[in-house]
Amino acid sequence: xxxxxxxxxxxxxxxxxxxxxxxxxxxxxxxxxxxxxxxxxxxxxxxxxxxxxxxxxxxxxxxxxxxxxxxxxxxxxxxxxxxxxxxxxxxxxxxxxxxxxxxxxxxxxxxxxxxxxxxxxxxxxxxxxxxxxxxxxxxxxxxxxxxxxxxxxxxxxxxxxxxxxxxxxxxxxxxxxxxxxxxxxxxxxxxxxxxxxxxxxxxxxxxxxxxxxxxxxxxxxxxxxxxxxxxxxxxxxxxxxxxxxxxxxxxxxxxxxxxxxxxxxxxxxxxxxxxxxxxxxxxxxxxxxxxxxxxxxxxxxxxxxxxxxxxxxxxxxxxxxx
Numbered sequence: 638x639x640x641x642x643x644x645x646x647x648x649x650x651x652x653x654x655x656x657x658x659x660x661x662x663x664x665x666x667x668x669x670x671x672x673x674x675x676x677x678x679x680x681x682x683x684x685x686x687x688x689x690x691x692x693x694x695x696x697x698x699x700x701x702x703x704x705x706x707x708x709x710x711x712x713x714x715x716x717x718x719x720x721x722x723x724x725x726x727x728x729x730x731x732x733x734x735x736x737x738x739x740x741x742x743x744x745x746x747x748x749x750x751x752x753x754x755x756x757x758x759x760x761x762x763x764x765x766x767x768x769x770x771x772x773x774x775x776x777x778x779x780x781x782x783x784x785x786x787x788x789x790x791x792x793x794x795x796x797x798x799x800x801x802x803x804x805x806x807x808x809x810x811x812x813x814x815x816x817x818x819x820x821x822x823x824x825x826x827x828x829x830x831x832x833x834x835x836x837x838x839x840x841x842x843x844x845x846x847x848x849x850x851x852x853x854x855x856x857x858x859x860x861x862x863x864x865x866x867x868x869x870x871x872x873x874x875x876x877x878x879x880x881x882x883x884x885x886x887x888x889x890x891x892x893x894x895x896x897x898x899x900x901x902x903x904x905x906x907x908x909x910x911x912x913x914x915x916x917x918x919x920x921x922x923x924x925x926x927x928x929x930x931x932x933x934x935x936x937x938x939x940x941x942x943x944x945x946x947x948x949x950x951x952x953x954x955x956x957x958x959x
Contacts, residue, residue: 639666639718640718640719640720640739641718641719641721641722642666642667642668642716642718642720642722643661643665643667643668643723643724644668644707644723645658645661645667645682645687645723645726646670646700646703646725646726646785647671647674647725647727648673648678648698649674649676650674651676651678653836655681657726657727657728657729658685658687659729660729661685662730665735666688666711666716666718667687667688668687668689668707669687669690669707670692670704670706670707671691672692672698673691673694673698678726679691688710688714688716690706690707690710699804699805700725700808701800701801701802701803701812704723704799704800705799705800708794708799719742719791720738720739720742720789720790721788721789721794722787723785723787723788723789724785724786725785725786725833727833727834728755728832728833729832730830731753731830731831731832733829734753734828737826737828738751738753738788738826738830741824742788742790745822748821748823749789749790749816749819749821750783750787750788750790750813750816750824751823751825752780752783752784752787752824752825752830753786753825753826753828753829753830754774754825754827754828754829755773755774755784755786755831756773756832756833757769757770757832757833757834757835758832758834759834762838763837763838764928765835765838765839765840766836767925771921776825777826779823779824780813780825781813781817781823782809782810782813782814783813783823785808789816793816793819796819797815797819799812800812804853804857805849805852805853806852806856808853810857810865811856811857811861814861843928844935845935847932847936847939848935848936848939849939850935850936850939851935851936851937851939851940851942851943852943854868854936855944856943869940871933872933872936872937872940873937874933875904875930875933876933876934876936876937876940877937879897880934883897904930905929905930906926908925909922909923909926
């Protein structure tokens with residue numbers, strides 16, 4: 638049995654996948670799982686000696702389904718490991734991360750999962766890339782959840798039931814919640830882990846990503862009522878209640894719309910101050926806060942999509958944003 642194996646997932650990542658594959662260590666077995674790419678992703682992975690999987694198009698794609706398929710492919714290839722490192726195809730490894738993660742899991746049997754710091758490859762290229770950069774950098778220490786770039790004990794991965802393939806957004810949060818409920822610790826190390834390429838340059842891409850986040854708030858919250866509770870409440874207030882009040886006031890007491898606007902200004906000010914305390918420069922904090930306020934509108938659309946689909950028992954398909 639080897640100490641580590643790597644699962645990479647992707648869909649039409651192009652040169653980003655090539656950078657990802659080039660960042661892999663040569664002595665660690667890896668599998669690439671493709672979700673219906675129309676580019677050369679599969680051939681690029683095969684040419685580098687990776688085990689490859691092309692997901693069946695007859696079932697809805699999801700990152701969770703792809704990661705599970707990657708682990709199954711490793712098993713089918715006779716590759717057993719103590720730990721599994723997951724990496725998205727638009728990311729590359731930072732030097733030193735794999736050793737840091739392995740050492741932590743080797744030295745503390747109470748920890749099931751470790752992650753590190755992700756950063757954007759080009760945060761200054763667009764305001765949307767800059768937003769992602771801020772989202773990725775979170776305090777180190779014990780955590781409740783993390784993004785899909787993570788290293789986990791194989792026995793824990795199996796014991797909690799792997800990723801839930803029906804969760805199409807925030808599937809990593811949902812996976813982490815189950816690990817925490819099983820009594821394990823999850824830790825973010827103060828260590829550079831991966832470089833991400835958001836490659837977002839259009840408002841429409843950011844909007845779809847925010848719709849996807851709202852869907853994740855609702856779906857994961859449906860499965861784990863105590864999780865994303867504050868996020869769902871904020872989205873409901875700023876994305877639905879306040880706009881409804883504004884429409885009502887417009888036809889009854891127009892001057893009361895000022896109270897609705899004041900609520901949004903208060904949210905903007907509170908977000909800005911919080912970001913300033915995290916160390917952001919005033920201009921960056923203000924930009925980030927504006928989009929945090931605006932995000933409640935696409936978030937509520939995503940939440941509504943989940944609840945409607947759930948009530949009507951419709952299939953829930955992946956929401957792509959780029």
